Amino acid sequence: MSLPESLSARLRARRPARSARGFALITAGLVAAIALSGCSGAVALDPAADATNPSCADVIVRLPDTVGDQPKRETDAQATGAWGDPASILLHCGVASPGPTTLPCDNVNGIDWIRDDSDAPLYRFTTFGRTPAVEVVLDSGAVSSSSTLVDLATAVGSIPQTGQCLNVDDTTGTATPVPIPSDAP
Structure with missing residues (x-):
């Protein structure tokens, strides 16, 4: 060899x-x-009825990497977002735009939000005067609603506002805030 x-x-x-x-x-x-x-795998969510609306794509591409000091998570549904591990903030774009209601309405950084705290400590915020509407559900035991809504204002603000919340006392003299569409008589 x-x-x-x-x-x-x-x-x-x-x-x-x-x-x-x-x-x-x-x-x-x-x-x-x-x-x-x-x-952590993807957060399992269902898309909203109008999740394919192009305005939702504008919202989703503007979502921040951190909301309320919670890191962004991957989701498995169109026009959704989630933050925290476990997820303590969930966002759905494409929900139905709410009409007049007696639920409280908060303006945070120019965005009108209807607040439903009937399932506390879970709070549900839905934009008012924007079509499609955006819904945010958060665990108030894990994150602050005010910092969450401030962090999401830029993304949600990409949907044009067509109406605004008004306090009932502006029209009737009572102190309960009620959202009134801008095109209402």
Whole structure:
């Protein structure tokens, strides 16, 4: 056996070891990448009825990476957003625009929100005077509603406002805030 033949034989004999070692390194790299990406999967949500509205796409591309100090999560439904682990803030774009109501209405950074706290500590905020509407559900035990709505104002503000909330006392002398559409008589 000549020297080049023996080298070639030794190299061929070592290839499986190198391949196994390379495979082990690649596998270890993939396992590390999966571990570093976190254990949290996508948040399972259902899309709103009008989630395909182009205005929702404008909202979704403007969603911040952090809301109320909670990191953004991946969702599995169109026109949705989620933050926190476990998710403590959920957003749906494309919900029905609410009409006049006796629920409180809060203006936060130029966005009118109807507040439903009947399921406290879960609070439901729905934009008023914007079509499609955006709904945000948050766990008030985990995040502040005011910081959450401030953080979302830029994204939600991409939908033009067509009406505004007015206090009932502006029209009737009572102190309960009631949203009134801008085109109402």
